[in-house]
Amino acid sequence: MKILKLLSKIISQLTLALLFLNYSFANEPIDIWKIEKKDIDKTDNSISNMQEVKTQNNNSALSVKSNSEIVINEAIESSSIKLAGLYDPAQNGLKIDMWSNSDGNLIKTILNKNLNKNLSEFSKKILDIALLTNSYIPTNNITEEEFLEFKFTHLIKKKDFELIKDFLINNSEVPNKNKLIKFYADYFLSKSELKKACEIFNISEAVSDNYLNNFKIYCLILEEKKEQAQLLFDLSKELGEIDTFFEKKFNIMMGYDAKDEIISDENILYFHLSHKTNNEFNYEPKINSPRYIWSYLSSSNILKNASSFDIDNPDELRLLERATHEGVFQESELLDTYKKFQFNLTQLLNAREVYKLLPDYEGRALLYQRLLLSVDTGQRLNMVSEIKKSFQKSKLENAFDNETKIILKDINENNVPANFTTFYENNIENKLTQKRKIKFNNKKIHQSKLLNYFLNKTSLPRAEKETNDFLKKIKRDKKYVFSTKDIILIESLKSDGIKIDKKYSNLYEYNFTFSPDIQQMLSNGELGLLLIKIVDIIGENELEDLDIDTVNLLVSTMNQIKNADLRNEILIEVLPLKV
Numbered sequence: 384m385k386i387l388k389l390l391s392k393i394i395s396q397l398t399l400a401l402l403f404l405n406y407s408f409a410n411e412p413i414d415i416w417k418i419e420k421k422d423i424d425k426t427d428n429s430i431s432n433m434q435e436v437k438t439q440n441n442n443s444a445l446s447v448k449s450n451s452e453i454v455i456n457e458a459i460e461s462s463s464i465k466l467a468g469l470y471d472p473a474q475n476g477l478k479i480d481m482w483s484n485s486d487g488n489l490i491k492t493i494l495n496k497n498l499n500k501n502l503s504e505f506s507k508k509i510l511d512i513a514l515l516t517n518s519y520i521p522t523n524n525i526t527e528e529e530f531l532e533f534k535f536t537h538l539i540k541k542k543d544f545e546l547i548k549d550f551l552i553n554n555s556e557v558p559n560k561n562k563l564i565k566f567y568a569d570y571f572l573s574k575s576e577l578k579k580a581c582e583i584f585n586i587s588e589a590v591s592d593n594y595l596n597n598f599k600i601y602c603l604i605l606e607e608k609k610e611q612a613q614l615l616f617d618l619s620k621e622l623g624e625i626d627t628f629f630e631k632k633f634n635i636m637m638g639y640d641a642k643d644e645i646i647s648d649e650n651i652l653y654f655h656l657s658h659k660t661n662n663e664f665n666y667e668p669k670i671n672s673p674r675y676i677w678s679y680l681s682s683s684n685i686l687k688n689a690s691s692f693d694i695d696n697p698d699e700l701r702l703l704e705r706a707t708h709e710g711v712f713q714e715s716e717l718l719d720t721y722k723k724f725q726f727n728l729t730q731l732l733n734a735r736e737v738y739k740l741l742p743d744y745e746g747r748a749l750l751y752q753r754l755l756l757s758v759d760t761g762q763r764l765n766m767v768s769e770i771k772k773s774f775q776k777s778k779l780e781n782a783f784d785n786e787t788k789i790i791l792k793d794i795n796e797n798n799v800p801a802n803f804t805t806f807y808e809n810n811i812e813n814k815l816t817q818k819r820k821i822k823f824n825n826k827k828i829h830q831s832k833l834l835n836y837f838l839n840k841t842s843l844p845r846a847e848k849e850t851n852d853f854l855k856k857i858k859r860d861k862k863y864v865f866s867t868k869d870i871i872l873i874e875s876l877k878s879d880g881i882k883i884d885k886k887y888s889n890l891y892e893y894n895f896t897f898s899p900d901i902q903q904m905l906s907n908g909e910l911g912l913l914l915i916k917i918v919d920i921i922g923e924n925e926l927e928d929l930d931i932d933t934v935n936l937l938v939s940t941m942n943q944i945k946n947a948d949l950r951n952e953i954l955i956e957v958l959p960l961k962v
Contacts, residue, residue, distance in 0.1 A: 467531060467554050468517035469546075476944035481518045481911040485904075487525025493915045494533045497922070498540070505952070506921045510537060512949075513914035515550070521911075528559055535562050544570070551587050561592040568598055569651045573678040577605060593624045598652050604636050613637070632656040651675040658683065670698075670705055677709035689716035694723050700744045708779040714786045721748035722755075731756065735769060747773050760794055764803040767791070771810070819961035828853065829868035829958040836876065837951040847881045854887040865891035867931045868958050871938050875950060878942035895939055905943055913940065926956040 472479050482490070502510065514537045520530050538547050539562075547567055551560060564587050571580035581602035590596055596619055603612035616633055619625050625633075628647055634640040642660050647653040654676065658664045664685065668676050680686045689712045692703045700720070707717040726749055730737050734753035738746035747770055754766035767790055774783045791811050799807045824830035833853060836846035850873070857863045870893055877883060897905065904913040917940065920933060929937075934957050941950035 465520050465527065466517055467520055467534065467557050468515050469550055469553055470512065470516045472516050472518060475512050475516065475949070476941075476946040477512075477516055477518070477910050478908060479518050480908065481516065482521035482530075482909070483519050484907045485521055485523065485909045485912040487521050487523050487529070490521060490525055490533075490912060490915065491529065493912075493919050497915070497918050498533065498536055501923055502918065503921060503923055503925045505926050505956075506918045506923070507541075509914050509921070509949070510918050511541070513911055513918070515546075516911075518911065531557060531559055532562075535559070538563060539566050542570075548583070548586055551583070555587070560587065561590060561595055564590060564595055565592070568595070569675060572651050572655055573675040573682070575679065575682040581605060593619075594650065594652065596624060597629050600633065601636070601652065601656070604633075609637060628653060629656075632660050635660045648672070648676060651679060654679060658685070668702065668706070670701055674709060677706060677711050680706075681709070681711040686711055689713075689720060692720060694720060697742060697744065704744055704747075704777070704779050704782055708774075708782040710781070714782060714784070717782060718751055718786065721751045724748040724752070726752060735765065738769070738773075743773060743777055754790075760798045761800045761803070763790070763794065764799065764806065768803065768806050821955075821959040822962045824960050825853075827866070827869070828857075829866065829872045830960045833872060833876070834955065834959055837954045839951075843879065843881060846876065850876055850881055851884050851887065854883065854890060858887060858890060867935060871935055872954065872958060875938060875942055875954060878945075879947065895935060897936075897939070901936075901940070905940075910944060913944075926953055929957070 466479070472481065497506075497510070514534050520527050534550075538550060544567060547563055551563060554560070564583055567583045568580045571577075580598075584590070584595075584599045584602050590599060596615070600612050600615050600619070603609070603615065612633075616625065620630070628645070628649075631640070631643065631645065632653075635642055636656075636659075642662055644661050644663060646657040646661065646664070646666060648657075648666075658666075658679075666680070666685070668680060668686070686706065689703060689706075692699045694700060703712065703717060703720060706712050707714055724745060730749060731753055734749050738749045740746075741749060750766050750770045750773070754763060754770070757763045757766060767787060770783055771780075771787055774780050787810050791807060794807070796807065796811075821834065822830075823832050823834070825832060831853060833846065833850060835841040836843070841849070870891055873883070873891075874893060874895075896902075901913065901916065904910070904916065917937065920936070921929065926934075934953065937953050938950055941947075941953065
């Protein structure tokens, strides 16, 4: 029996090796974007010469094929310029060499500064365009790996999994892509969405990481492809890439061994396999357990009920708070637990001072009970604010996020004391969801119906006529004073080709000039660097909060690179009167 098993193993390995050999010769992928034109010309000449040799000797077919592959591979290796991205450069007024002339040290400085910020939505959009536009990778003072790492970090922070899939499909040969594959697979496995977790391996079949190789073997088992799983497992074991833990779990999943009680939380895959191969699975997380543990426990519903936590045990209460922060329990369940604490009247009346002397979890319980007893709006806001601060100090801000919104929703904005206005506005649920409508005011250029052009409701010829008609009225009105917003609007119209009659050309003065560094970026075609510089300027600020000089800079830049979409978004957010 052992001989048959050994023979079967040898045959399997030979079969797999032949399959890989055949694939490498017959289906060698060639990325034409990685071959410079001069190298392509050399390749064509080489192939042409070899074809002549082939006509002289029909038996030299294999040599011709081998030589042509060598020529092509040398062309790929010799090319130091590579492409990586998704979007068409022309779509946003950019070029394929948008990074080529830029200093990598400056790129790294700006991106390192901003990638970890809580950027505004417009900043995120600019960064998305900068990092995901299909372009040559910069080579001056920055390595390919460093630049790609910025792209990967941005994609991971966005958590746009469809975008990650598209990136992997369109950049199949990009190095170090294992980071994206692992993030995708781990995320959905932590949510117990096994089908979604495994689909990424059908998109990116080739993985060069032991962990992902194990993940792929597991997915093959789930998909009832056990023969392929066995082949890949045997080959990986021969290469020394299989550890004892995974081998044991593999044998259980394949039906070779009985289930066991071995648990590993080294990574989410091993934790999941521990759960699935143990009939008596029982795991108590710790305060510092990784986020994937909490996510998996929540999605798998294998953590004890919130009501069973002991309020006299500090470790259990802190564990409950952490679990709530991670989304395992509802905030209301934690708050119900807070109600179980026993406080005397003196403590409740002086809660704002007393809570500071108590353990953090008990102090939050005291503040919450005092909140429930409060009727006065100022007192309620005081308690909510203190509870929020306490959670933030303990780095558990998500444990009281939704409840804060619910409490504030019941408070009339007109009754909010002045010292709590900022807190109220920053935490009220509908702050960012309110959409105000544009109200046209034809007494001011930047609030007039000329805005319809930027809303794509007016054609260019019609906008040209309306603009000159408007300026004609203004010329008659000697008292009209042009604001910076007026000038921004008219200059944007002119940038799109709208012609202003000469008799109106002296109605205002426009003296805007770019700063030397931005002018240099424009002159050198460093549009990628220019975009991340804009991200650095805007940062966490929303468009409506920017000063007019910054708005002028942004609009002028978009006019210069001919990106009407981004420019129009700025104009419509900043210029109109809204109600």
